Amino acid sequence: MIEVALYLIPVGLSDAELSRVLPQHNIQVVREIKHFIVENVRSTRRFLKKCDRDIDIDTLTFYELNRHTRPDDIPAMLKPLSSGEAMGVISEAGCPAIADPGADVVAIAQSRGLKVIPLVGPSSILMGLMGSGFNGQSFAFLGYLPIDASQRARKFKEMEQRIVRESQTQIFIETPYRNNALVAELCRTMPPHIKLCIATNITGDGERIITRGVKQWLTMLPDLNKVPTIFLLYK
Amino acid sequence: MIEVALYLIPVGLSDAELSRVLPQHNIQVVREIKHFIVENVRSTRRFLKKCDRDIDIDTLTFYELNRHTRPDDIPAMLKPLSSGEAMGVISEAGCPAIADPGADVVAIAQSRGLKVIPLVGPSSILMGLMGSGFNGQSFAFLGYLPIDASQRARKFKEMEQRIVRESQTQIFIETPYRNNALVAELCRTMPPHIKLCIATNITGDGERIITRGVKQWLTMLPDLNKVPTIFLLYK
Numbered sequence: 001m002i003e004v005a006l007y008l009i010p011v012g013l014s015d016a017e018l019s020r021v022l023p024q025h026n027i028q029v030v031r032e033i034k035h036f037i038v039e040n041v042r043s044t045r046r047f048l049k050k051c052d053r054d055i056d057i058d059t060l061t062f063y064e065l066n067r068h069t070r071p072d073d074i075p076a077m078l079k080p081l082s083s084g085e086a087m088g089v090i091s092e093a094g095c096p097a098i099a100d101p102g103a104d105v106v107a108i109a110q111s112r113g114l115k116v117i118p119l120v121g122p123s124s125i126l127m128g129l130m131g132s133g134f135n136g137q138s139f140a141f142l143g144y145l146p147i148d149a150s151q152r153a154r155k156f157k158e159m160e161q162r163i164v165r166e167s168q169t170q171i172f173i174e175t176p177y178r179n180n181a182l183v184a185e186l187c188r189t190m191p192p193h194i195k196l197c198i199a200t201n202i203t204g205d206g207e208r209i210i211t212r213g214v215k216q217w218l219t220m221l222p223d224l225n226k227v228p229t230i231f232l233l234y235k
Numbered sequence: 236m237i238e239v240a241l242y243l244i245p246v247g248l249s250d251a252e253l254s255r256v257l258p259q260h261n262i263q264v265v266r267e268i269k270h271f272i273v274e275n276v277r278s279t280r281r282f283l284k285k286c287d288r289d290i291d292i293d294t295l296t297f298y299e300l301n302r303h304t305r306p307d308d309i310p311a312m313l314k315p316l317s318s319g320e321a322m323g324v325i326s327e328a329g330c331p332a333i334a335d336p337g338a339d340v341v342a343i344a345q346s347r348g349l350k351v352i353p354l355v356g357p358s359s360i361l362m363g364l365m366g367s368g369f370n371g372q373s374f375a376f377l378g379y380l381p382i383d384a385s386q387r388a389r390k391f392k393e394m395e396q397r398i399v400r401e402s403q404t405q406i407f408i409e410t411p412y413r414n415n416a417l418v419a420e421l422c423r424t425m426p427p428h429i430k431l432c433i434a435t436n437i438t439g440d441g442e443r444i445i446t447r448g449v450k451q452w453l454t455m456l457p458d459l460n461k462v463p464t465i466f467l468l469y470k
């Protein structure tokens with residue numbers, strides 16, 4: 001029997017076999033949970049079936065938590081946990097509450113003194129950083145960069161300063177259909193002493209994590225249109 | 236057969252069974268590697284035996300990479316990889332190259348165009364963040380805080396500003412025997428609207444990840460002396 005807690009349950013980032021990216025323990029935890037707070041019900045069902053094809057999905061309750069959820073509806077989702085039943089949080093890819101929904105429900109659980117247990121799983125942020133060769137003693141994840149041109153230029157300048165002055169690796173993502181524009185812009189704008197790591201399809205078939213100077217990238221820009229990618233900058 | 240690459244191989248953070256914190260795939264990769272760049276040979280041997288008690292340690296080569304290693308000695312460690320043999324990087328706890336040695340050898344591999352493959356494993360930074368309920372769309376890991384009192388006070392101020400102005404979660408660690416002093420100082424210094432998450436013994440028996448306001452913590456300071464802990468601040 002598992003502990004009564006809010007389990008944060010990572011899912012894969014790619015089509016890789018679960019045994020490649022998740023500990024066996026996670027599958028055991030999943031099997032014992034009846035109430036799931038999920039970003040997307042359909043993809044969660046698919047994930048649960050991949051964990052164990054014998055899971056009886058019809059006996060489970062799903063609470064949807066995504067950008068369409070009204071904040072006022074979140075606290076009530078934790079009722080089963082408050083009355084002694086383990087719950088799980090599952091996002092669409094990777095680790096819930098990291099660059100994905102989930103943090104708000106965890107915050108409510110914390111404020112009520114409910115136990116929270118994160119499980120191990122793949123994170124493109126962390127795996128990109130490991131593979132980049134950049135500073136892992138000091139780094140920041142910024143999420144999506146601003147779209148507005150002047151705000152974006154300011155953000156680029158700020159990232160450059162934090163790399164130079166604080167030796168802090170800067171990590172960010174972009175809406176996948178804008179990846180190519182972002183890389184071209186970055187490599188043109190950043191000074192030559194800045195390095196860019198492009199990490200694509202992490203844990204997937206075509207995984208590539210490659211670090212080069214920005215001016216070197218300019219001469220060999222890859223096609224990243226709609227490819228799952230994480231970007232890292234350092235000196 | 237595994238690909239020829241530099242594999243970044245996480246180890247456990249606690250005494251937990253490996254099946255709790257590592258995917259089965261990692262064990263298969265470890266079994267096929269003969270050359271390891273490691274932070275500590277003794278703890279690596281113990282880890283490898285835990286992965287598979289039939290591994291013949293005497294057929295393996297270890298290259299030690301830690302704060303005693305001369306930077307000039309690092310490039311030569313990659314010779315087996317350059318000549319077509321897979322290599323592994325293993326640190327003392329958690330993920331290599333994240334708040335741990337390894338990034339420098341990865342940087343050299345990248346500069347030579349050698350393939351780097353990170354594997355999934357436990358990271359106290361990421362798991363602490365997942366469990367905290369803090370912002371996972373924007374966060375920074377700062378490593379160890381400065382020891383010097385005035386530098387430290389400046390760092391506290393800077394963290395507070397980044398929380399307030401940038402909504403950026405601030406994550407850091409302390410030398411374990413100074414944990415108690417740090418928490419007391421933080422809770423006294425930070426304004427009441429700041430929350431502190433104390434995450435101890437992640438993946439271990441006494442795992443506790445608890446978020447409270449700094450002034451609330453002041454009335455119930457836990458004893459963290461020499462307890463593996465990660466600290467997170469947010470609003």
